[in-house]
Amino acid sequence: MSKIRVLVGTRKGAFVLTSDAKREKWEVAGPHFAGWEVYHVKGSPADPNRLYASQSSGWFGQLIQRSNDGGKTWEPVGNKFTYDGVPGTHQWYDGTPHPWEFKRVWHLEPSLTDPETVYAGVEDAALFRSNDGGQTWLELSGLRGHGSGPGWQPGAGGMCLHTVILDPADPQRIFIAISAAGAFRTDDGGETWRPINQGLKSQYIPDPTAEVGHCVHHIAMHPSRPGVLFMQKHWDVMRSDNAGESWHEVSGNLPTDFGFAIDVHAHEPETIYVVPIKSDSEHYPPDGKLRVYRSRTGGNEWEALTQGLPQSDCYVNVLRDAMAVDSLDSCGVYFGTTGGQVYASPDAGDSWAPIVRDLPAVLSVEVQTLP
Amino acid sequence: MIRVWLPPHLRTLARIDGEVTLDVAGQPTQRSVLDALEAAHPMLRGTIRDQVTQQRRPFLRFFACEEDLSHEPPDAPLPKEVASGAEPLLIIGAIAGG
Numbered sequence: 258m259s260k261i262r263v264l265v266g267t268r269k270g271a272f273v274l275t276s277d278a279k280r281e282k283w284e285v286a287g288p289h290f291a292g293w294e295v296y297h298v299k300g301s302p303a304d305p306n307r308l309y310a311s312q313s314s315g316w317f318g319q320l321i322q323r324s325n326d327g328g329k330t331w332e333p334v335g336n337k338f339t340y341d342g343v344p345g346t347h348q349w350y351d352g353t354p355h356p357w358e359f360k361r362v363w364h365l366e367p368s369l370t371d372p373e374t375v376y377a378g379v380e381d382a383a384l385f386r387s388n389d390g391g392q393t394w395l396e397l398s399g400l401r402g403h404g405s406g407p408g409w410q411p412g413a414g415g416m417c418l419h420t421v422i423l424d425p426a427d428p429q430r431i432f433i434a435i436s437a438a439g440a441f442r443t444d445d446g447g448e449t450w451r452p453i454n455q456g457l458k459s460q461y462i463p464d465p466t467a468e469v470g471h472c473v474h475h476i477a478m479h480p481s482r483p484g485v486l487f488m489q490k491h492w493d494v495m496r497s498d499n500a501g502e503s504w505h506e507v508s509g510n511l512p513t514d515f516g517f518a519i520d521v522h523a524h525e526p527e528t529i530y531v532v533p534i535k536s537d538s539e540h541y542p543p544d545g546k547l548r549v550y551r552s553r554t555g556g557n558e559w560e561a562l563t564q565g566l567p568q569s570d571c572y573v574n575v576l577r578d579a580m581a582v583d584s585l586d587s588c589g590v591y592f593g594t595t596g597g598q599v600y601a602s603p604d605a606g607d608s609w610a611p612i613v614r615d616l617p618a619v620l621s622v623e624v625q626t627l628p
Numbered sequence: 629m630i631r632v633w634l635p636p637h638l639r640t641l642a643r644i645d646g647e648v649t650l651d652v653a654g655q656p657t658q659r660s661v662l663d664a665l666e667a668a669h670p671m672l673r674g675t676i677r678d679q680v681t682q683q684r685r686p687f688l689r690f691f692a693c694e695e696d697l698s699h700e701p702p703d704a705p706l707p708k709e710v711a712s713g714a715e716p717l718l719i720i721g722a723i724a725g726g
Contacts, residue, residue, distance in 0.1 A: 291640075292637060293637070314637065315687055316635070316637070316685065316687040316688060316721045316722065317635075317637060317638065317641075317675040317676075317685065317688075317721075318674050318675055318678070318679075318685060319674065320641070320671075320674075320675070333641065333671040336673070336674045336679065337673070337674065337679040337680070338679075339679070339680050359680070
């Protein structure tokens, strides 16, 4: 029988949640790296027992941890992230030039085929790659060297590269997203990049349709259709049918189109999930009701999923990397909240139950479906 | 023999109980002691000093002999009590935060 392993990063450590395919009874292991912020934990698709974790602290900086046994034991690997060449400047909040400074790793994306290769999306925004299991890191500086780089500005959470999507059909193609620069794509393995933000409209920048400057919160793709992308922007849920060449809005009947997380059903590429959040100044669900919204039409037509979720007095947030799906026949959907709950649905969102209720604030959730 | 006392999180990371003892050739300085510490425990690289700038992390302090040595030049000699092992070099994390 298959097993499910849920990898949870929190403000005070990492947790590994495991269950059989019924997804009813869960074992909770952790905290790993107790007391440290763990922005992200993710397993290698090529070797599910190879995990990478981003461990950081305001006191002690950034560490990268690696596990070869599915998270039972860990070893620190390389944590030297040096920008290529002269780092240069980007715009600070007040519009003045500010030197690029490494702060933390937001997202780790293991290669689809090689357990030793892993990408790191960092703050201040840049993409790094390791080909030796995380021991050494080199910047793919063509991204930061894109001509628009000096004009990028941080979002309220920092200028972070938070989304890395590897194209399963084209190993040379990678999508990334930066708050608040927007989405970018390479078609040559990371040498050169170009912005893919046409169709985005952001009223909070001087030119709402500018080439860069959009606060993209997260992007999701179904592996069977790598040309179709779904985006939760600061405001607006967006869709692209041409690998980001252009986007159109699919917010439809959502109660609010602000939010962070977005994901795609494992077997239905037109079924997508978001968690609407009231506004950018009120980071909690509308009306105190925690509702996941599902569209079975690739956007525009949304239904609220509420069974098992709190429908009163709920004021948590669901952060951008805190939603994931498993690939069992009945697709499981998972998300974590800033209130420390991790919810699971074994039936594609129809019903939900908490796996755990009282973890530290959840920063990220990833899921592995194990044989 | 130089004695170094680390914050609890770094002792956990380096799998150390109690204080660290290091052999440092010549007159010990902050730089030579930290170099020896990182050589003995490579997982500490980047946690006390920035990997690129080699600057002390802002929320850490270096104390010894009831003095704050944090702003001393990294190549300044450490007090003779630290050099002799009579007193430890204390690496302290700020008590800010939650």
